[in-house]
Amino acid sequence: MCQLKFWLDAVNGYVAQCVHCGLYQVAYGTSLLTFTELQLQQFTTEIMQLATIGCPGGQEHVKAIILPTPEFGYQVILCHKELLELDKLLQNAQVEITTGALLALISNPD
Secondary structure, X not given: XXXXXXXXXXXXXXXXXXXXXOOEEEEEOOXXXXXXXXXXXXXXXXXXXXXXXXXXXXXXXXXXXXXEOOOOOOEEEEOHHHHHHHHHHHHHHHHHHHHHHHHHHHHOOO
């Protein structure tokens, strides 16, 4: 069973990492996704790129953005507003993860 270290815990979701297996969990809305470190980086990059494209058709509350996931047959569908919230969640979490890694290097230089 995973013992989670929460990198970011927000009203609309969280990003956490298992201290045993190293896998990351991203919870947003009613979805809970599990990623390796590389998969999380790729997912975060894809979300960032989609967020910069803008709102499709100018309807920010229409669920029209489909996000692929590493899990076969499972996709997440969001409206533009939700995409922006998820982007902010992932970017803030990435700052925390990077800061944690740097602090770990400083604390344990060997």
